[in-house]
Amino acid sequence: MTGGAAQGPGAESTEGVRLQKVLANAGVASRRVAEDLIVAGRVRVNGEVVTELGSRIDPENDLVDVDGTAVQLDQSKRYVMLNKPTGVVSSMKDDRGRPDLRRFTKDWDERLYNVGRLDAETSGLLVLTNDGELAHVLAHPSFGVTKVYIAKVDGRVTPQTIQKLVRGVELEDGPIAADKARLLSSSAEGGGSLVELTLHSGRNRIVRRMMAAVGHPVVELVRRQFGPLHLGTLPAGRARELTKVERGALLTLARSATSSTPAEDAPDTRDGDPSAE
Template sequence: MAGQRPRRGSGGGAGRGGAGKPARRRSAFTPPRQVRLRDDEGTRLPAADGEEPEVHREDGERLQKVLARAGFGSRRACEALISSGRVRVDGAVVHEQGVRIDPASQVVHVDGRRLQLDDAKLTVVLNKPRRVVSAMSGPEGRRDLTEFTAAYSQRLYHVGRLDYETEGLLLLTNDGELAHRLTHPSFEVDKTYVCRFDAPGGPPRGLVKALREGVELEDGPARADRARVLAQDGREAVVEVTLHEGRNRIVRRMFASQGFDLTALVRTRIGPVLLGELAPGETRELTDRELGTLMAEVGL
């Protein structure tokens, strides 16, 4: 896909640092240094011994043509990418020109970022409004996600859930392997939430520390990877929390364990994908860069 689609509203139907060093957060769109190959259960695959696999397909399409169609510039620019060793096919670095591949069956990475070459696959971001069920059919007449997928010809499904009262970033896709890995706990994909709650006099000093160190819930301990106060005015407070767990209503329950009921909860990030300025009820297609970085993060 060459770019992103126009925004749609609901009315249209549709790195951690070393010891003693501060944690260093990777840029949202910076590809990892290397592709993390894993199997379907999240286990890292060992590096292959011996020669790299044969990637040439005699009846395939020239690699530089595939790269150009994926948005990497002219064919000459794509030839330069290949010559400099920045392109991998099925895990093997390709240096020579003229290699032909099958885009439908082979995996291509540029600078460690996976290219989605299957035009039939689509992943979009939805800013889910409050009081919408994270399902393709809503019980008791409640609003559901079909309202926001109707404009797409592909049959899309939600990746994970947000509860009825929570709004924010929800991914919709027809890529089953991507959805599986994003929801599998072994891949530990970070998710960031902005949490608003009543806090007369300001939040207690120990709240953020308790969230970081871990709190006890009825189904076991839970800990935020990061937590910080964004705002407070003596009546309300806003705290940003990042964690990789996906248990049911876990953020709300973590705050409730400390005596705070959230009055608003918004998910603003999943891995490298940001909600940004997308309005509630709007959708947009992931950019090639977002999708490639997201796929690399889960070992695709």
């Protein structure tokens, strides 16, 4: 992500749009309040604090943040959260005729696509967007974006098993360790256990394979969190646009990741990456 330099009030160039107008158009605040934010030194353009009210920027290329939170300037981009129900494949068009994601995107004119995948029997948080650059950051393991899952599993999980998940287990495609693992409940009467796993891996059906490797096959699996996004109370089968706060958090994460982590070859995120948790 690169951008041009903001123009100060003394510059002869009148190209670009005044910064306070850009902030107001983006819904950050009224133009008057936006001016106060600029004068107070709370606004940065391409990482540099701008305090001059006459400053002009290029909204198509410059990156703006307020109090360290990224501002969405490109209003053509859409960011949608879906609580994917079980029985739906993570594809915009399934060649086998199974229920797919198209039914959840009818309310938006833009062509949205899923970021990563959840397998058909896994429910929970799935991001739909037309922002390919952000999709790459969210989907690619090299950027380390974490995902949190709640798994209902067979058997009584012990604290020792939780430690094993964090230390790492050996799978057919190599070792894997949870970033975090927590036992939420464990029944002594054979009612199974609830385990919370935090991972940044994008390997295929990784949660199910990890739990099977420690002797506790998954009965139900839901993804509750993806990076800074939380599923909250969104009902299964419902989709909604991200709030301004959620968009800001997501864009801030993406900008931070791309500025500090070398990206590997991008996966094809137009219809989800090859992985499915």
